[in-house]
Amino acid sequence: MIQAVFERAEDGELRSAEITGHAESGEYGFDVVCASVSTLAINFINSIEKFAGYEPILELNEEEGGFLRVEIPTDIPPHQREMTQLFFESFFLGMANLSEDSSEFVQTRVITEN
Numbered sequence: 001m002i003q004a005v006f007e008r009a010e011d012g013e014l015r016s017a018e019i020t021g022h023a024e025s026g027e028y029g030f031d032v033v034c035a036s037v038s039t040l041a042i043n044f045i046n047s048i049e050k051f052a053g054y055e056p057i058l059e060l061n062e063e064e065g066g067f068l069r070v071e072i073p074t075d076i077p078p079h080q081r082e083m084t085q086l087f088f089e090s091f092f093l094g095m096a097n098l099s100e101d102s103s104e105f106v107q108t109r110v111i112t113e114n
Helices: 032-052 078-101
Strands: 002-008 014-020 057-060 067-071 106-112
Touching: 002 032, 002 078, 014 078, 032 067, 032 078, 078 106
Parallel strands: 002 106
Antiparallel strands: 002 014, 014 067, 057 067
């Protein structure tokens, strides 16, 4: 199962997301749930890089897959922060919708930082 955990700060901003696990909803290369999660995550990162103009902090397992952590730097200017929040909320919405549609393969939750 894929677990997606989004961290939201007390001010309401999404600050990080961590995705772990494998959907195992189909054979390797034919797992549409896994492909959906990958597409949402890659589009999120690419959107930040192209439109907000910076690279987020990334950790991932490129060999085995099944792990991605994205974190937003705390020192980015306000215009980049606003744009990033729009992309982050869109990423969260996509993951939440996927979790509703494929709850046996994906779980999405939000934790609030203190």
